[in-house]
Amino acid sequence: MLSKSIFATQFLKANRSSVVLSLRTFSTDQKAKDPYDNIPDSILSITQRKIYKQDGHPLSTLIEKIEGFFGQGQISDLHIPGEKFKVFSDFPPLVKVKECFDDLGIPEDHVSRRITDTYYKSRDTCLRPHTSVHQIPLMRAGNNAFICVGDVYRKDTVDKTHYPAFHQMEGVRTYDLKTLGVGNVAEAKLIAERDLKQVLENLARLVFGDVEMRWIDAYFPFTEPSIELEIFYNNEWLEVLGCGVIHDKVMTRAGKDITNEVGWAFGLGLERWAMKLFDISDIRLFWSQDPRFITQFKQGHITKFKPYSRFPTCYKDLAFWVPPHFNENEFFQIVRHVSGDLAETVECIDKFTHPKTGRESQCFRINYRHMDRSLTNEEVDQFQVKLRQLVASELQCELR
Ligand code: DAH
Secondary structure: OOOOOOOHHHHHHOOOOOOOOOOOOOOOOOOOOOOOOOOOHHHHHHOOOOHHHOOOOHHHHHHHHHHHHHOOOOOOOOOOOOOOOEEEOOOOOEEEHHHHOHHHOOOOOOHHHOOOOOOEOOOOEEEOOOHHHHHHHHHHOOOOEEEEEEEEEOOOOOEOOEOOEEEEEEEEEEEEHHHHOOOOHHHHHHHHHHHHHHHHHHHHHHHHOOOEEEEEEEOOOOEEEEEEEEEEEOOEEEEEEEEEEEOHHHHHHOOOOOOOEEEEEEEEEHHHHHHHHOOOOOHHHHHOOOHHHHOOOOOOOOOOOOOOOOOOOEEEEEEEEEOOOOOHHHHHHHHHHHHHHHEEEEEEEEEEEOOOOOOEEEEEEEEEOOOOOOOOHHHHHHHHHHHHHHHHHHHOOEEO
């Protein structure tokens, strides 16, 4: 949910060219890898960091606050008797593709499943792109009310609000007709939806204060109906979560009796919340090891981040003729592979179509910045040389 929901926007993206791309990892190491493995070492090392558990980290404070809310019992005015929410936050990010996509009703040709969007370890395993993967197994294990937090991974654009790793929280609650005091499922679903809205409005109010809110219709394959909550914060409408009444197929797969049980689920992107609450304008700061970042925060306190002076950026442009199957995400991945975290933004600054040949040329500007020191021109030139090589060899783009 940090980048706009993979479902709403990526269904749109799906209409773009859909060519099967060869599997590439751009890996320079010589270890024998599964041919499906497209996880660069830089991402693998991130899976070890667990910043959301780091004392004082803004994500950790935010999670603690939300956990506190769900731990307090009565969180909606409907007073539905029920259990306290359990918290799960230790599931490893490597998950089964089946549980992540198929079981949640995500179609086989959905764009989020492409190798250009998801990090695969093998044909059957991937780094979770959302915490929704844990819904069904947790319900099947007998949990009726829980939240689940974890790091999630998606190949994405390179800019201040996108990073290939971020964090989500999932929440689920199910109940039977007797608990809800109703005689049929249709009625029960209406109550579930009211309960869901109340819970999430109360949560948003606790975290963001007395903000204006609105509900927007949405689409997720695993909920019906699906909705999104927006809040008016700092003079703009901000989408803060996606949710809905759990789809019958999902309930069935979770071992629930859909003639007697209903439930709701939500998912939210924690960085999106924390960036607003703590005034953190660049998502990469969450991963910063610079003491000037972490020492500004204290566990349990939401305080505004004071930007420290940063080292200057250095930009380089790269222009090439794009082949018909060109996929920007693959290009971004190469940029990341070559420069690690140092590429701060990559933007297309010019596009033109040759009047005679009809070929399209694109020019990308890459802004490099080191968080802890000035970059030398030579260093950046080396990135560019490598980038040019890989763009030509891996993406079959003719350089200009
Ligand atoms: N998994 C969705 C995403 O990453 C977010 C989400 C939406 C989770 C609706 C849910 C839900 O549990 O009911 O965009």
